[in-house]
Amino acid sequence: MSDIANRIVERIEAARRDGEPLSIVAGASKRFVGRASRGNPLDVAAHQGIVSYEPGELVLTVRAGTRLAEIEAALAEHGQALQFEPPQFDGAATIGGTLACNASGPARPWSGSVRDAVLGVELVTGRAQRLRFGGQVMKNVAGFDVSRLQAGALGAFGVITEISLKVLPRPRHTVTLVRRLDAADAIVHMNGLAGTAKPLSGACWHDGQLYVRFSGAESAVDAAANQWGGERLDAAESFWQDLAEQRLPYFRAGVPLWRFSVRSSSPLPEIDGDWLIDWGGAQRWLHGDLDKGELERAAESAGGHVSLYRGGDREGEVHHALPEALKSLHLRLKDAFDPDRILNPGRLYGWM
Amino acid sequence: MIATADEQGTAELSRRLRELVAPEFVIEDAETRRPYECDALPIYRELPTLVVLPESVDQLRAVMRLCHEEGVPVIARGAGTGLSAGALPSPAAVVLSLARLDRILEIDPLARTARVQPGVRNLAISEAAAEYGLFYGPDPSSQIACSIGGNVAENSGGVHCLKYGLTVHNVLRAELVDVRGERFVVGSEGPDAAGFDLMALVTGSEGLLGVVTEITVRLLPTPETAQVVMAAFDSVSLAGDAVGAVIAAGIVPAGLEMMDGHAIRAAEAFAQAGYPTDASALLLCEIDGTAEEVAEYCGRVEQMFSDLGAVSTRTSRNEAERELLWKGRKSAFPAVGRISPDYYCMDGTIPRGRIAEVLTEIDRMAAHYDLRVANVFHAGDGNLHPLILFDANVPGDFGKAEEFGGRILELCVAVGGCITGEHGVGIEKLRQMPAQFTDSELEQLHAVKRAFDPAGRLNPGKSIPTLRQCQEYRTLARVRESASQESASALPGRTLRSMEEASHGSNVHPSVAGTPKGTRDSAS
Secondary structure: OEOOHHHHHHHHHHHHHHOOOEEEEOOOOOOOOOOOOOOEEEEOOOOEOEEEEEHHHOEEEEEOOOEHHHHHHHHHOOOEEOOOOOOOOOOOOEHHHHHHOOOOOOOHHHHOOHHHHEEEEEEEEOOOOEEEEEOOOOOOOOOOOHHHHOOOOOOOOEEEEEEEEEOEEOOOEEEEEEEEOOHHHHHHHHHHHHOOOOOEEEEEEEOOEEEEEEEEOHHHHHHHHHHHOOEEOOOHHHHHHHHHOOOOHHHHOOOOEEEEEOOOOOOOOOOOOOEEEEHHHOEEEEEOOOOHHHHHHHHHHOOOEEEEEEOOOOOOOOOOOOOHHHHHHHHHHHHHHOOOOOEOOOOOOOOO | OOOOHHHHHHHHHHHHHHOOOOHHHEEOOHHHHHHHOOOOOOOOOOOOOEEEOOOOHHHHHHHHHHHHHHOOOEEEEOOOOOOOOOOOOOOOOEEEEOOOOOOEEEEEOOOOEEEEOOOOEHHHHHHHHHHHOEEOOOOOOOOOOOEHHHHHHHOOOOOOHHHHOOHHHOEEEEEEEOOOOOEEEEEOOOOOOOOOOHHHHHOOOOOOOOEEEEEEEEOEEOOOEEEEEEEEEOOHHHHHHHHHHHHHOOOOOOEEEEEEHHHHHHHHHHHOOOOOOOOOEEEEEEEEEOHHHHHHHHHHHHHHHHHOOOOEEEEOOOHHHHHHHHHHHHOHHHHHHHHOOEEEEOOEEOOHHHHHHHHHHHHHHHHHHOOEEEEEEEHHHOEEEEEEEEOOOOOOHHHHHHHHHHHHHHHHHHOOOEOOOOOOOOOOOHHHHHHHOOHHHHHHHHHHHHHHOOOOOEOOOOOOOOHHHHHHHHHHHHHHHHHOOOOOOOOOHHHHHHHHHHHHOOOOOOOOOOOHHHOHHHHO
16 A cells, blocks of 8 residues: 555646656556657556455445556455456556556446446546545536546546446356357347347457357356357356457457447448457457558448557557547647646647 | 517527527417426526527527527526426526427347437337337436436436446437537447547536437346345344345345335335335345346345344235335335425435434434435435425425535535435535535536536536635535524525525425426426
């Protein structure tokens, strides 16, 4: 446990005075996310420790530099878990970085994302103000939802110093089944299955294989698994973990790696390549030297967006281009928190 | 009679609005404007200057552009079922009703989404999705009447949000029109969107950031079956412990509700649900899912309740019995309305573990104010609805109820909770905002507002108090603090005004939660 919030405030105050850009870092596990960092490192890893954990409330409050591994261990003692299955990236990932990158794993369509689990945050803004939004209770509609606004903002508004999260019981029983299907059939199949009241907790397709995971009460999981058919997968736990941690051979096969976030039922775009489909069809991966504009058009026709997730040119734009109206709104919001634009400048978009 | 400058301005604005929207949908006469003077918290009322009901997004944009050019504030309004006076008109503003944008545009059963206009009723979405075996999760108790646009504005919850989440967890994408009449889109049809999470920011923003014109919601598969376990306890703290035990056992119920003795007796007298009227606390725990899962968990929950000191337990054996057990809970508000001329519904959230302590303190305060209070509690997610009973015809009674309510919300903050779980801040809870936020935090919220609406013309004066208001509230709170030993006479100025309205108004029944009285728009 250590609390360096005051040091963070002082550091930002000084940087503001000197017009010094800062690059926020804790576990350094997701340096590859977003555009290349400009600015001097502001290391917040030492701001760590569990502030409070009430298993009966399903609520955890934790300093943002706390590693996910430590959090998961504390939760496991009470049979609970972070339901959004965030990647730990060799144990280095912290909860603050997880929220800033909105990083969630295979259960996300059914259990929600880290954004969905957030109840409140404490933030040191670009004005060096230490502010709290949200709280430690499940329902709280007082004021704008500044807590969830942090999800995926890549630190543009401030240094997240503390996070309160909803946690959930770990599923009692899990079964994974696998069957051969082509991508088009798999997409229809995953979506059809998600539309039935079965305890689904994962659906992923790669290389002609559809993997489906059921989690929950033993009776319900076994009944659903028997009904669905397919082969039971041995070592299923490591498959889903490797998927969450992005360490399946697929993720090592090459860069640039593109991430699509689209309508789960949308057909696969007609772009040749080695696709991996996760989140029941809603998150899709593709690697190769591809034209960003072409991918953006494909993602838009599928109702979503695409980003250059890893590798490639990190000096250029890596996130989906925004329409002008949203671009100026983004800048005004950024300025509302960080008027001198000293925090993670250019990390989300080059123009910010 | 010579018209004043204001009247001339209104007439001119009205004339220009009639060029944009069919004349009968620009409401000028006092009689027809009357239903728009309040939402479902009618202790706050103000006759709007003009009400306009566009029939298309293009018309709505034209109205917004005109109001922007003329510097006229706009107050968006859904079904009028809000419980915090969030849709209260202000004298210079136009009320923009979204009631005519009421079409379900598309249901995509494979993607499990519905694309709807903001005036669509919450329940209508689930009804339309039912043929595909799907439903819309959030189910506020006003769901027969309330609109999805209003749900987005308030981030509405409901009985089932412990398992299915709030509005923010169930909306994917929204189209909005900004204060200048420009269209923008937040969220996406995918699980997240490029850039900032504006979908989250807009949800629950109480009409301060933009006017929502289209919403894509997520639909969920209808559970195979559901059963409810009822358990009666001799004390609130035993019931509170039992709630914690269910959660700690790794069970996530679809709904987990608690009622105290006053609420039990009122509900039973109203609905004859078979509640034990001598109990001090009643739990209703609903489990849904596959048949196997429901059977397994209901058995465990019933056993757990017995082991933890329940005086009696009962599990529904069929759908009719399940509905009967819920009927009492769902009619708790009108039931309380029968045992008291009026009631005032509060909406704080607390950590579940503090429930016994909070209810004890509420009882103590009730004795101080000499008012009765019945408690209904979304125990699963800590959302407390104390119903303060009063009689508006007794001078001073409402003023006491309002002050008592404010004290309850401050208590919620003091134990680690918040001033509103699902009803919103609106006008009603502005005074409690400084209890939850510092001046710097409120100033940050204002800065967010300015990023969307620099001149503050969207639903002005709602949701976030000005720092000057906060200073007044704090001063008045100190006055109240020092005077509270003497009597309940040192009330904030606005409370005094409300008291007068309460005494003189002909229709002062805050007891309208979830009743069709909230559907005022449909009358127009």
